Amino acid sequence: MPGRGIIILLALIWSSLSICTASVVRPISEAHRSAALELFVPFDGSFGSLEDIYAAFRTLEILGLEKTQDVSDVACESVVDKLGSPSSTAKDLFYALKVNSILRCQAETIKFEEIASKLQTVLKSASSLPDFYYSIGSLLLIKNQGFEVLLSDAAGAFQSIKAFSQSDGRWRYDSSSAESSTYAAGMALEALAGVVSIADSEVDKSMIGVVKNDIVKLFDSIKSYSDGTLYFDDKYVHTNDYRSPLEISASVIRGVTAFAEVASGRVNIPGNKVLGVAKFFLSLGVPGTSKDLFHQIEALSCLENNRIYIPLIISLPATVLSLTSRDQLKVDVTSVFGVPAPPLTVKLLQAINSNSDGKPNIENQELYFDQENSIHYLDIASLKVDVGKYNLIFEASLHDPVAEKKYATGGRTSFSAFFTGSIQIDQAELEILNSDGDSIETIESLDLSKDSSLSLSANHLQTFRLSFQPTTPLGHAFKPHQVFLKLRHETNVEHIFLIESSARQYKLTLDFLGFVEKFYYLSGKYDIELFVGDAIMENSFLRTLGLVELDLPEPPEKAPQAPPQPIDPYLRYGPKAEIRHIFRSPEKRPPKELSLAFFALIFLPLLGFLIGLVRLGVNLKLFPSSPGPVAFSLLFHTGIASVLLLYGLFWLKLDLFTTLKILSFLGIFLVFIGHQTLSRLASTSAKVKSS
Amino acid sequence: MAKSSSTDAVTLIRSLRSAYAATPTNLKIIDLYVVFAIATALIQVVYMGIVGSFPFNSFLSGLLSCVGTAVLAVCLRIQVNKENKEFKDLAPERAFADFVLCNLVLHLVIMNFLG
Missing domain, CATH: 2.60.40 (Immunoglobulin-like)
Structure with a gap:
């Protein structure tokens, strides 16, 4: 039974999954905009470092979202600060200028010429790809601000960058490094594009052609996922410079589109590859981190309008x-x-x-x-x-x-x-057949569009048969994913049967004789329920058909017992029965008058006792007269009285331990005093006797 | 017949009274105490008979207090009685001390049980 449950579950999961994966690629939508607003949240009025500030403002700019004034002011402050500082590196200047190109901070306070000459010196002594990338990128940004920028040796810079390229289209970060990387290729192409756009005339056309070939080679090494999306990735020797395929692909797309923009003629990349990369970015959906969102949106914005191929997404x-x-x-x-x-x-x-x-x-x-x-x-x-x-x-x-x-x-x-569509179910019939297999005891036709309440009876020698025929709107036979019959005994013991299809018809034949043991010999009423369900069936249903009263033989000894039915899991979390606290009802008390009367009555014997004493002529003649024994006698009687008083207090408020503690002292005192008093009394009476 | 029996009874009681008159006073005091205790106990029993035994522990302690002290008083009487040769050497003061001690112990228990 549980195995069958798992199969049903798997079938449900499979059918739901197969719906989900159908539309993966959709263009950038409102979801990205709201995600951007959620991901790019300023902390203490700023987005962080200049690189992060650029990522935030660039993403918001591409998506056409508003940026708040105070965050822009804070960002501008750090931009002006970085651009004015003599200790800023080329990378700092690059990102400061990039932020500036978006925000247009107070241009009059920034000395672009000075920065340009500083960058020129960096460029002259540049020996690694990042040096070229940041300095040329910065110079290009200054040029875009409207300033005259002249490269002293544009052809030399182009050559130096090209020298890092490898035969497979990838690039190295510097001449001494043995590793080549696809990410570096993106950087290099962007830097080359910068050189060409600053000093177009100085760059050899044949060199541009060579770089175009490199790009084609780079696209030959593109990787693909099974859903047809294409991406770039690197092999890593060191994990500390790991970059995700998204970041690498974004870098390549940035470089390639920038280069294609400035290079004369076409870059010969097949449209399918551009489309595949675009689909890769879109298939990520809405990324969960701000960095990923930035790379996705920026790369797509490069593809949105490029000179190679503009991808059109069919969805x-x-x-x-x-x-x-x-x-x-x-x-x-x-x-x-x-x-x-x-x-x-x-x-x-x-x-x-x-x-x-x-x-x-x-x-x-x-x-x-x-x-x-x-x-x-x-x-x-x-x-x-x-x-x-x-x-x-x-x-x-x-x-x-x-x-x-x-x-x-x-x-x-x-x-x-x-x-x-809506599936029609025809010729639904429920039969009870006699043991000879031919004669029909009961036959009922069913209307499966609503619940029915059949009442059948059968014994273990008979056979139960259910048949129906599902057809599609066009009249073809239809095979739903899930067709089950459930018989549920009064004691909630359930039996689920898979209904097999033969040709156009679904038919289930239950020979009760073979199921007697499976039914645990449980006679009585069984509810009949029919499930028919499919992802494409709009009218999937679970119908109650009615009940069948089964008369099964008595269980033999050692017959398997029906397993205990699991408690409904929902009950566990449902409201519990209210606990009512019942206090013991107070015992009936007698009327107050009666109790008081008896309280008075109890004094009568005492009164009688006292009167009796008087009549007997009791006296205190033996009470000592000398001061010492008087004191002892009085102390003796006081002692007894105090013990009785202690008992009274014990009854009223003290606990046993306190009482015993006090009693032990009082007891010692009383024993001593009593011994003194009584021995004196004894000696007196002995004297009286002897005299 | 009836007359003779009643006169017999009268004579019997008279002889009893005269015999009892000879009892020492201290024993009479003890007898009176015993009667007092038993009478008190009886009143409690009657009370319980009227209103029921709740709270039973209080009833029991009241009753046992009376009966217990009565029994102790009887013991005292036995020891103090000069006619009783068994306790001839025992001083009455010593017997009284026992009586007091036993009463104190009895009532400690009674108080504990009273609730």
Whole structure:
């Protein structure tokens, strides 16, 4: 039984997963904007170091989000501070200038010429790739501010950077390092692009051609995931300089697009590769860290408008379409930031039902274009397609042949989608057959569109048979994922049966004789429940069919006992029964008058005792007269009285230990005094006697 | 018959009274004490009979206090009685000291039990 439960669970998980993975790639959306606002939160009025400040402002700028004035002011302060400081390195200056290019801090206080000459000296003595990258990048930023920047030896700088390149298109960080890296390639290409844009005329055209070849080689080493997305990655010897594929891919895209922008002629990279990289960035969804979000958004913004190929993303807003409510199959073709594509035609080349053996159900259907919402759509209900999981293959072709060279649509794009509909269930019948197998004891036809309340009875020699026939809206046989029958005894012992299909019909035959032991010989009423469910079945159901009264033989000795039914887990967390505290009701007390009367009555014997004493002529003649014995006698009587008083206190408020403690002292005292008194008395009486 | 029996009874009681008159005073005091204790106990029993035994421990301690002290008084009487040859050598003061001590112990227990 638990094994079957796991199978059901797995089936559910599988069906839900297969829905989730259908639409992975969607353009940048509102989700990214709200994520950016959540991730880039200033701490103490600032985003941190200048590099972080740049990442934050750049991301917000690309996404078109507002930046608050006070955060900008704080950032400007540190920019002016860094640019004015003589100890700033080329990297500091680079990021300060980058932030400045976004925020446009007070330009009059910044001495750009001085900074430019400082950077020129750095460039002259530069020996590693980062030195070139930061100094050339900074100089380019100063040039973009509108200042004249002259490179003293542009061709030499170009040569020096090119000298770090490797034959496979990757680059080294400096001439002594043995490792080459893809990330460094991105940096180098960006630096080369900087050199070309500052001093275009000085750079040899043939050198640019060589770099273009390097880029093509670099794209040959691109890696791919199974879903068709492409990315760049590095092999690492040291883990301390680890960079994620996202960071490396972003660096390459930044460098390549920057270089393609300034280089004359085309960089010969296939459109599919550009599209694959764009899909890689988009397939990340909304990254969880601010750094990742920055790299994703910045790289996509480079791809959004580049001179190689602008990727156009074909995506489905919805992959679960209802045939009942006549949903339209909609296809979005946009740039990575969701900007509508230039005029194009989207064709549904094929729609293949996953159940059919490769024969397409729809072929070569051109989608209509909705100008208003700029969306391509197809009315699938009119195409007479059946419910099912479909593999859809689209192809987008641009109307303008010139645009073909500018945009990459990626040829055929495949999606999986679910067409859901209402499944009809016919010829549902429930029979009880006699032991000969032919004669029918009871036959009931069922209406599975609602719960029924059949009442059947059967004994262990009879057979139970349930059959029905699910059909799709187009009248084809349908095989739902999950078809189960559940019999539940009054004691909550459940039995679940998988219903097998044969041809068009689902049929379950239960010969009770073979199930007697499985049913633990439990006679009595069994509820019958039928589950029919599928991801593409809109009217999946769990129906109560009624009950069957089973008459099973008495269990033999050593028959297996029904396992104890698990307690409903929800009960454990539900409200507990209220605990009522009941105090013992007070005992009935007698009326106050009666008690008082008896209290008075108790003094009567005492009174009688005293009167009796008087009548007997009791006297105190023997009471000593000399002061010593008088004192002893009085102390003796006081002692007894005090012990009695102690007992009274013990009754009223003291505890046993305190009482015993005091009593021990009093007792010793009393024994001593009593002995003295009584021995004196004894000697007196002995004297009296003898005299 | 009835008459003779009543006269017999009268004679019997008379002879008893005259015989008892000869008892020493100190023994009479003890007898009176015993009667007092038993009477008190009886009143408590009657009270319990009327209102019920709750609280039972209080009733028991009251009753046992009376009965206990009565028993101790009887013991005292036995020891103090001069006719009783068994305790001839025992001083009455010593017997009284025993009586006091036993009463104190008895009432400590009674008080504890009273609740």
